[in-house]
Amino acid sequence: MEGIMMKNGDKYAVAVRKPDQEIEVKVEEYKGIIKNKKIKSLPVVRGVFSFIDSLVLGMKTLMYSADFFMEDEEMEPGRVEKALDKATKGKADSVIMGGTVAFSVVMAVVIFMMLPYFLAGVLRHVISSETLIALAEGVLRLVIFAGYILLISRMKDIQRVFMYHGAEHKCINCIEHGLELNTENVMGSSKQHKRCGTSFLLFVMIVSVIFFIFIRVDSPVWRVVIRLLLIPVIAGVSYEFIRLAGRSENKVVEFLSKPGLWMQNMTTREPDESMVEVAIASVEAVFDWKAYLAENFNWEYPREDMVSQAPADMADPTGQADPAEAEGSSPAEAGA
Known part of the structure; x- marks a missing residue:
């Protein structure tokens, strides 16, 4: 939809x-x-829970932004919506959000994990x-x-989501390169970012290849x-790799990050x-x-109340401490 979500710590x-x-x-x-901070800081484990959080939060913000356009069209709730709202005692939105997230996860597993497995099985x-x-x-x-x-990049609505995705990356790149956050500087910044959710999803595919080569069973x-x-x-x-990529200037890490950056040419x-x-409005509200x-x-700024702070956690697909986005077009990325 016509919006962007940024997250910094527990605020978004x-x-x-x-x-x-x-x-x-x-x-x-x-x-x-x-809620336990020790669990949320454990390597690998933190990525799992943070990814789930990004799905939930992404869907929540997507529904929030969609409400503005539903109101503009003055759409009355139908019988199904009214019945669901009554059955859930006014929690229809939460039920729909939970169901949508669950359905999205199941479909992603079926399409991107199980379908390739069964297709490759024919080669046996x-x-x-x-x-x-x-x-x-x-x-x-x-x-x-x-x-x-x-395929989805050809859809008109998704193309606008990808434009907002690009605006999100540009905004964060502007800050990370030490430039004042204004329209001119943001427009001149790159629309690619190493901690993007697209890079995360692509690396999931690559890591799965490595795992399944070495982990084998006969059944x-x-x-x-x-x-x-x-x-x-x-x-x-x-x-963990995407998190490392956002902090490292190592040549090997830079090289391994290239495929994700190339893929972002399609998603931004x-x-x-x-x-x-x-x-810019989204960033300034939380960072x-x-x-x-x-x-x-x-x-230097003429501000007496300026408080030094660490970078915001708006860049990687799961919300760790870096100034970048909370990712969008899918619920893991930032275009709300």
Whole structure:
């Protein structure tokens, strides 16, 4: 929809360009499904829970932004909506959100994990090498993923989401390169970012290939079970790499980050200035970028109340401490 969500710590902001062209900004807290900070800081484990949080929060903000356009069209709730609202005692939105997230996860597992496995399984009639079959499964998974992104990128509404996605990246790149956060500087910044959710999802595909090459069982049933059980682990490992990529200038890490950046050419588009204004409004609602620039780039501002702070956690797909986005077009990324 016509908006962007940014998250900093437990606070997040949703900025939406309403039909009357005004920007509405909402700031709320979201502490996640796991409140224990020790658990949330465990390597690999934190990636699993943070990814789930990003799905829930992404869907929540998506529904919030959609409400503005439903109100503009003056749509009356139908019989099904009224019945559901009555049956859930006014919690229909929460039920719908939970059901949508669950359905999205199931479909993602079926399309991107199980379908490639069964398609590659056909090769067992002509190939005896399990390594080659695992590689074929990985190639099919990457092809299906890229094909899916390419297909949805042709949809007009998704193209606008991808433009907001680009505005989000540009906004964060502007800050991280020590530039004042204004429309001109943001428009001149890159629309690619190493901690993007697109890079995370692509690396999930790549890590799954590595796992399934070395983890083998003879039973077809156990092959399916193991693939399902390893999904959280694969997501956690992929998250750790994306987190590292956002902090490291190592040449090897830079090289491994390239495929994700290339994939972002499909999931981000150049935004217009009105979209950049929405992104800036979202950032400023939860992140003191002036204090960040003052601390990290020695910028000076005539403010007596300036408080030094660490970078915001708005960049990676799961919300760790870095100034970037909470990812969108899918519930894991930022275009609300």
